[in-house]
Amino acid sequence: MRDTVTVAPFRNTGAAAVTGVSLDASVTTRCRRRVHLDHDPAVADAPRALPDPSLEQRRADAREHRDRVGELLGAAHRDLWATVPGDAPARERAEATAVAVAAGAGLVWNAQLPRDRAGGRRGGAELLVRVPGGGYVPVLVVRHRVTDPGQGALTSPLLEPFPGRARPDPTRKVRSQPRDLLRLAHLTRMLGAAGWAPPADVAAAATGGVVGLDGDVVVWHDLTVEHWPGGRSTMAEYDARFADRVAVAVAATTGGPALALPSRVTECRRCPWWPTCEAELADGQDVSLVVRGEAATALRTADVVTVAQLAAMDPTEEPPVPLPGMAFADTVALARAWLRGLSVVRRVPTVPVTRADVEVDVDMESFGEAGAYMWGVLLTYPGGARAGDEPAGYRAFATWEPVPTDDEARSFAEFWTWITGVRDAALAGGRTFAAYCYNEQAENRWLLGSAERFAGRPGIPPIADVQAFIDADSWVDLFAVVNEWFLCAHGKGLKRIAPAAGFAWRDAEAGGENSMRWYRDAVALDGGTPDPVQRIRLLEYNEDDVGATRALREWMTSPAIENVPLAADL
Structure with a gap:
């Protein structure tokens, strides 16, 4: 796992038996620095995150x-x-x-x-x-x-x-x-x-x-x-990873030189040790605060270990080492943005975003992998509404039976019938149509999965029709737009980016993880009586999510986008 800084080669010398180190299988997919901290007696009182x-x-x-x-x-x-x-x-x-x-x-x-x-x-x-x-x-x-x-x-x-x-x-x-x-x-x-x-x-x-x-x-x-x-x-693969983690744990237990130093990775978001690592990384302006994973590891091999060192480099020159996954000029621009406290910068003067006469924002809510319980939509008419049009605004197609449930077929069929009806009516009237989501991976998965799982039920479309909807230019992933045309120093999640467009969620606790708890109460998954207040909370959360995607694209195609610095000007 190339997830933390390795500062020495490892060898499995049988020291586990001598030191009493005993590890379970989870260490093989865990950050090496976390393994160190879990076994270092010197950090027993160091700050940790609250239980999740x-x-x-x-x-x-x-x-x-x-x-x-x-x-x-x-x-x-x-x-x-x-x-x-x-x-x-x-x-x-x-x-x-x-x-x-x-x-x-x-x-x-x-x-x-x-x-x-x-x-x-x-x-x-x-x-x-x-x-x-x-x-x-x-x-x-x-x-x-x-x-x-x-x-x-x-x-x-x-x-x-x-x-x-x-x-x-x-x-x-x-x-x-x-x-x-x-x-x-x-x-x-x-x-x-x-x-x-x-x-x-x-x-x-x-x-x-x-x-x-x-x-x-x-x-x-x-x-x-x-x-x-x-x-x-x-x-x-297991033998190599486990031997490495044993070496890391033994070094930490015995007070030897640390075999892994902190580096920001995806796992950090939920790691109990993140407060400790974050303080150390911020104190040293570690380069992984801007460029994570293998790119950060590669830069360190070239003695580029701080954000300031990366920001001082010439983006027009060849990088000191090959950088996987990101252009060198972008890494330099990200570092400069981070130093200036900028969360978002543009790659181009004008951001190309598909717009249409009839627009629908879509956000699906699922309970883990158990099922999709809600399809929320926000309908707007930038080209002007006409007589006979569906009313503009938000609506949700939901089931409040605990998923997985056959009632998902009904809610999905109603959503599909509605959105394709809006699309077909727009095209029949000579208008353009576009539907938007943020990071289409989840929506696409449940669109196809629902069509397959409930095939033959009333209102359920053929899989080929769903695939055609996904493949059409009118299905727009705004995450892909952000990923292509912006550099984001603090992440590209919707809740990181939408505030730059001036959008704010009504619920201070809005987030995917919290919505799982709300859903459990909303459908009484643990027994008792379903909580109507939590159902309203979920509906408002979903409504704000589609409102955020609408705000995002309107911001990207408005004069306000000129207030976002260009990467080339940093």
Whole structure:
């Protein structure tokens, strides 16, 4: 993971056993600096972010999902089933798991593996499956999607959680989930250390399964397949990452030179250590405050470590090192903007944005991956309204039944019928039409997914019609416009950019994570009575989101845009 500054090579020398460092699989996808801080006794009292309520809720939802899957499997395989108490201390759970394994249980639920002290590993699996030839393979139960529509994934029915039952699936393809693969590799190493893994000559060796959000199949993975960058297998990728994280943790525990220094990455937004790292980065004007990821790492190799150093460079010259993902002139302009406190600068004097006689702003609200419960629209007539037109303004097509629900079909069909009706009426009258969203990835996914999931229901369009809508020039992603024509020193999210256009949300807590909590109360997802106040809050939040996209494009095509500095003038 190129996510923090590596200041020394790493070697796995077995120091984990000496120092008592014990890591779970999550470290393989975690920022290396966070691993350091988690093990550095010197920062025990350093500032940390408050716990994220949405994270705790996601964990609770994941537990409920695992429990449901476990109940189904246990009821179907009483003769093979052994359950380890989930609320017992780790040591007792490991002992209970060992008893079940020694008894030859076919399926062990809530398994806690013995600590691999020599390797520095700890962890457990939702399910261990005994395979012909002896030994166990791990199966994970996760609350995210592990397949997409397609073909080729190796799956077995949920109630047949055995790798020997896996067959190529004609309706599913594997969705990339590196964290799941690396956790399976971690558990495979732990099973080997415990003496519980299948012999190397058994077909199921180095195999693991995952039950995803849909909870109807087990997706099986061969961990020896070489599909990682550089042709590495999952096992090889895991071994390299885990050895590195062990070295980082050991250095922190023993007070040795830190093997990772702070650098701003995407993970920082939700990391409890961000207040500590942010203060250190800001104090040194670290270059990652402007250019993240591999670009920041590359600049450091050329001794460009501060924002001021980057801002002082000549943008017309060749960069000191190749910079992935961004033009060198843009990085210099971003640094100069950051130093001047500018959140947005223009790349061009005039920003090209598609405008139309009839315009519709669209914003979809989903509850995680469970379903899309609302399609909000804002209709305006820049070319003037005509007799018989739909009234201008905001409206929402929503279901207040907890998703997933068949009632999504109704709300989606109503939305689709409305928006295509507005489009067709505009074109029939010789007017132009455009619909707008901010970052079309989510809307496109649920447009296509809803058409596929509810195919054949009243008002549900053919997938080809939905794809044609998405492919048309009249479907405009304003995020793509911002990404192409602006440089944003503090991020490109709608709530970062719309204030530059003078727009403000009514709710001070407006945001995707908070809306998840509001939705739970609005539909009484946790029991009790649905809260109508939270429904109103969600509707207002959605209305403000479409209002923000309207304000954004009107600002970009108005004389006010000239007040935004040009990058070339910085």
